[in-house]
Amino acid sequence: MNDPLPETAIAGISDLPEIEAIVEAAYRPYVARMGLLPGPMRDDYAAHVAAGRLRVLRDGQGLAGLLVLIPEATHMLLDNIAIAPRAQGRGYGRLLLDCAEAEARRQGFGVIRLYTHVTMVENVAIYRKRGYAETHRAEVNGLQRVYMEKPLP
Template sequence: MKIGDGGATFRPARAGDAAAIARLVGDAYRHYVPRIGAEPGPMRDDYAEVVARGGVWVAELDDQLVGLLVLVTASDHVLVENVAVAPERQGHGLGRQLLDFAEERAREAGAGEIRLYTHERMTENLAIYAERGYRETHRDTMRGLHRVHLAKPLG
């Protein structure tokens, strides 16, 4: 399916996408390593496993992966486990479109809420999520990373 004005195609990930997804995630998150003093959680994931589990969507433009969305559906909510945009496509609205799609999928699943988390030092993400109506629910440390958990009711 086409998303946005940029002509990107949005589709479920396939097993053969795992290596390209891992590269995209590395490129998208690498600049956070010095800020947080460690690799962010998404850089540590095994994307062959993540894709096999399901709920992974990719955005393609000219046969190149430019965005990623990992969704986990629970009985009462959908968790955005990862949203990533290739550095050269950041600032063009693709991240916003991926979040819109996540919220649409959550509504279709009958979820009353969508949730996500980010590292406490990824302050620009916290600002973006707050603008979109996400509110902090709690903070914790997972895999040695200090995370802020957020949720947004779906009406």
Template sequence: MIRTARPGDRTAVEAVVRAAYAPYVARMGREPGPMGDDYGALIAAGHVRVLEDEAGVAGILVLIPEADALLLDNVALADRARGRGFGRRLVAQAEAEARAAGLKRLRLYTHVLMTENHTLYAHLGFHETHRATEKGFERVFMEKPLAG
């Protein structure tokens, strides 16, 4: 089940994010951006979705509306949720919400060193638009056009 996060989900959301991004700390030499986000504020603004399984929050999705696209700002899974198709379900949720809002594309970015993400997102129909340094992070920007 995917639903909008509630304030009581904050601790679980933060735990999923910390666990999902912790393996990248050594590779990047610092905590990835999502580890420093204010999930209380994001939840209060209605930007966070949670995917629940039998054990609770198994994945999270952060969606930020933009003028002409929906920014898929973060997708993270608990370790127990990997390999169960939950990541694809969360991306499909983002696509559905973008379409429902009348938007024609979904955007995202990932760190240049998170190479496995580049491959995964390309497999899901995203293409690279550019690379840039933003907030001190070397990022790869991608987007996916959405059919009506």
């Protein structure tokens, strides 16, 4: 029998070591492909935790994933979503995307936006399947980004 999907919770400062470990494990494989550190590996997760922008997903083995949401003036920014390699393939990414979209709606936003690196083609395909459309591409801090958005009914 499958265990029920876990729920998200606002991250606390004590979660930082596990958060940073998930980010490292989830994004390290992209370093060789990109030739530099991905944006999420450069981020200040203590600041996200302090601002209440970081949610974590726990399963029976500990922290399984994370989600960073940043309310902007006109939209919700899905800044980061990462799943621990040990927890991939269990539907946790879909659960976190559902959580991001629900939170954006709850806060009154009609649009959710995100960006990913152009070499992360798997992510672009996942987001397209979820209804996100590419709006533009740009270079930021040496990173070639694909920007996407989704209207929220």
